Amino acid sequence: MRTEIRIGGFGGQGILMCGIIIAKAASLYDHKFAVQTQSYGPEARGGASRTEVVISDQEVDYPKVDSPEIFVAMSHEAFLKYVDDVKDGAILITDPDLVDENEIIDIINKKNFKYYTSDATKQAQDTLGLKIVANIVMLGSFVKATGLISEESARKAILESVPPGTEEKNIKAFELGMDVVKKAN
Amino acid sequence: MTKEVFVQGNEACALGAIAAGCRFFAGYPITPSTEIAEIMSKKLPTVGGRFVQMEDEIAAVGAIIGASWGGQKVVTATSGPGFSLMQENIGYAAITETPIVIINMQRGSPSTGQPTRSAQADMMQTRWGSHGDYETISLAPSSVQECFDYTVEAFNLAEKYRCPVFVMADEIVGHMREKITIPDKIDITPRQMPEKCENYLPYDAPENSTTPMPSFASGFNIHVTGLTHDERGYPSTDDPDVHSKLVTRLCNKILKNRSDIAQIDTKYIDDAEIIVLGYGIPSRSALTAVKKARDSGLKVGYIKLGVVWPFAEELLLEYTKNAKRIIVPELNLGQVYLEVDRVLGKNAKVELVSKIGGALITPDEILDKIMEE
Amino acid sequence: MIENEHPHKFIKYLRTERLPHLFCPGCGNGIIFNTLFNAIEMSDVDFENISMVSGIGCSSRIPGYVKCDSLHTTHGRAIAFATGLKMANSKQDVIVVTGDGDATSIGGNHLIHAARRNIDLTVICVNNDIYGMTGGQISPTSPKGSYATTAPYGSTDKPFNIAEVAKAAGASYVAKYTVAQPIQVSNAIKEGLANKGFSLIEVIAQCPTYYGRKNKLKTPKAMIDWFKENTISLKQAEDMTDEELEGKIITGVYINKPRAEFIESLDAISAQNSDITPEDNINKAYMGD
Known part of the structure; x- marks a missing residue:
């Protein structure tokens, strides 16, 4: 089984780190195969940026994501820019404070997305007082909504990836994300 | 112990180089290969190696050739525009039979082209980008694991055939992340020091082959020149037979061994x-x-x-x-x-x-x- | 090989099997050989520990005649090669022999950056104000108004003072003399070898074959007389106007100010990060693990 994941947002949100942790958890700890790629260059600074992950039970030959089954959108611009080739019936997770539901509900319905929301940025700011961990809150929501990587592997991958001294905050952010994600359709 | 790590292609190249025994890097920043220089600058001082950021890519290849004669396994990394500048000294490494490894993370081209996009458009340049008849070896990794494995292999081939060896990857492989397995024991080819003897001839190589390479400051007192040279290493630029014998051997030591060098x-x-x-x-x-x-x-x-x-x-x-x-x-x-x-x-x-x-x-x-x- | 009942005292340093050399009669490179060997004998440096590097040009052929490890590289790049050679095994003494075109035209960038790093190299820049190997073309140091095959109407440019360039770029030892001052040249090379850092000794040398012929100084003597007439000291130059200085050869020690050496600075960082030193890794390529 091959699953394609796309995470979009804007520069500085930690989208890339989120993708790396997912791929790391899948390959190093769930013992699946995973490839992580990303957009580079001027595009990655300001404006919409994205990272993509392929996870599979078998070796990943073609490494790129062409029609994701999972789409995480952490900005409105990224949603609009990267939604076109997302598969019909895909899982969509948005941060509702950053992606205006009213404007995208038609697309969600038309593409039959399984729609989840996680107010990751607000939770990171209000509950943890640290906006910078919004990406890890979203990671928790991703794990809960998709079940694609195990919770245990995600925790290990977080601990291995975040800067020393921030482990506790990040694990809290992860747990918070597991709690706050909601099915929205 | 075998180790599994989740890394970028660029990082896997750097890890492969160090695993192969490389302790010297000279380079110049260029997208999309810069991470290799960054990682080498961080890691080399932790393993008794030395790193230098040179003033340009011409100097980078000059420095690695100098360091190779100084007794080190050496590497640089670049992309198209830098690769073009390197061609001058690549020819020098070819004629002097200096083992060097060059990693090229290919990007859209010609000229400055597309710095952050993938291409494989330097494949003919890697073959004959410097002037003259010569042959070298080019490997092409398709995965992060192969970035590691082929970089190690590039060092081994460079030693065995005493020539420039290129790891011709691309922006996608360089920036992609995958799990790689780093084996406990890595097969590496050490350089062979020649025997000291009267009338030692540093370039007296058998047909289709090369000779053991001494390092400078080891008492051999050899002369290394980019001019056409005889078995002694001394310039001999007018004798057609000397030139023909040298250049034919430089090509044939690669061409006649292509089935052994092949990885298919x-x-x-x-x-x-x-x-x-x-x-x-x-x-x-x-x-x-x-x-x-x-x-x-x-x-x-x-x-x-x-x-x-x-x-x-x-x-x-x-x-x-x-x-x-x-x-x-x-x-x-x-x-x-x-x-x-x-x-x-x-x-x-x-x-x-x-x-x-x-x-x-x-x-x-x-x-x-x-x-x- | 030339048999001689009374061999020259420096013949032991030469690859006699390569003689006769290719330099023209009356070339200044003969004095460079003499001053170099004299400097080595005066210095604490062991001849056996010397590796030489050169680029392309007449003076760059000098290391090929010296019985030490010698790397005759590409045009302008000698200092870049020497940087790698020295970094691979910093226990060896590395001497670079280069010319005015090699060091300051095609290789100008390498010169200034090596000086900036203050890497421990001793660079002897043999400046004959012309491209000799290719037959007499104009060089970045050719005096204004001098003639060359590519300056048939005379040079219009302000020439480089190589010693000033090296000093400004950060070299810790710089001296400049003419071949008419062989004692000073030897002493300067000796001081350059002793300096732990980037040393440049610029030696003005005659090229009667091309510079002389093009500029009405056809004999070696005429050229050396011309050097003598135009040589002034740094001290004398202090009180002279730009107009008075035009065409003058300003000799002396431009700077002798030791500062932190490049490789030593790198190794200080290494020592904080590892127990393995670069000295443990000398000739690492030959080790199997």
Whole structure:
């Protein structure tokens, strides 16, 4: 089984780190195969940026994501820019404070997305007082909504990836994300 | 103990270099290979190595050649514009038989082109980008694991054949992250110090071969020059026989050993009527396409060249002898395709699947070509 | 090989099997050989520990005649090669021999950056104000108004003072003399070898074959007389106007100010990060693990 994941947002949100942790958890700890790629260059600074992950039970030959089954959108611009080739019936997770539901509900319905929301940025700011961990809150929501990587592997991958001294905050952010994600359709 | 890590292609190249015994890096920043320099600058001082950021890529290759004669295994990393500047001293390394490894994370070109997009458009430049007749070795990794493995292999080949060896990756492989396995024990080829003797001749090499290479400051008092030189290493620029013997040997030590240097992966070729023959990152699209074609009952095979140059003519003629069509996917307008057509075109129809602009060739684009006819 | 009842005292340093050399009669490179060997004998440096590097040009052929490890590289790049050679094994003494075109035209960038790093190299820049190997073309140091095959109407440019360039770029030892001052040249090379850092000794040398013929100084003597007439000291130059200085050869020690050496600075960082030192890794390429 091959699953394609796309995470979009804007520069500085930690989208890339989120993708790396997912791929790391899948390959190093769930013992699946995973490839992580990303957009580079001027595009990655300001404006919409994205990272993509392929996870599979078998070796990943073609490494790129062409029609994701999972789409995480952490900005409105990224949603609009990267939604076109997302598969019909895909899982969509948005941060509702950053992606205006009213404007995208038609697309969600038309593409039959399984729609989840996680107010990751607000939770990171209000509950943890640290906006910078919004990406890890979203990671928790991703794990809960998709079940694609195990919770245990995600925790290990977080601990291995975040800067020393921030482990506790990040694990809290992860747990918070597991709690706050909601099915929205 | 065998170790598993999740890293970028660029990082895997750096780890491979250090694992192969490399303790010297000289380079110049350039997208998309800069991470290699960054990682080497961090790691080399932790293993008793030395790093220098040179003033340009001409100097970078000069410095690694100097360090190679100083007794080190050496590497630099670059991309197209830097690779162009390096060509001058690559020729020097070829004629002086200096082992050096150059990693090229290819990007859209010519000139400054597309710094953050993938291409395989330096494949002819890597073969003959410097002036003159010479042969070198080019490997093409298609995965992060191969970035590690082929970099190690590049160092071993550089020592065995005493020539520049190129790791011709691309932006996608360089920036992609995958899990790699770093084995506990890595086979590395140490350099051989010659025996000290009266009338030592540093360039007295057998036909189609090379000689052990002494390091400077080891008491050999050798002369190394980019001029045509005799067995003593001394300039001899007017005697046609000296030049012919030297340059023929430089080429033949690679060409006559191409079956030994070759690294070829094959799948489903025994009964294949159509073979997709690729190298580097598009060969991963090719494998997906070939599997899909097999699923629909087509007799399609897969060949991946780990070593592109020297071109393994004899082995490839053997592997493709029953094929009617050979499809070559490349991220350029047709470069290695020309060589495939020259060597295999007499027996099979050789077709190109070309893509430039930065995106990877998709499996469906190769499948469409398979389905033609 | 030339048999001689009374061999020159420095013949032991030469690859006699390569003689006769290719330099023209009256070339200044003969004095360079003498001053170099004299400097080595005066210095604490062991001849056996010397590796030489050169680029392309007449003076760059000097190391090929010296019985030590010698790397005759590409045009302008000698200092870049020498940087790698020295970094690979910093225990060896590395001497670069280069010319005015090699060091300051095609190789100008390498010169200034090596000086900036203050890497421990001793660079002897033999400045004959012309491209000799290719037959007499104009060089970045050719005096204004001098003639060359590519300056048939005379040079219009302000020439480089190589010693000033090296000093400004950060070299810790710089001296400049003419071949008419062999004692000073030897002393300067000796001081350059002793300096732990980037040392440049610029030696103005005659090229009667091309510079002389093009500029009415056809004999070696005429050229050396011309050097003598135009040589002034740094001290004398202090009180002279730009007009008075035009065409003058300003000799002396431009700077002798030791500062932190490049490789030593790198190794200090290494020592904080590892127990393995670069000295443990000398000739690492030959080790199997």
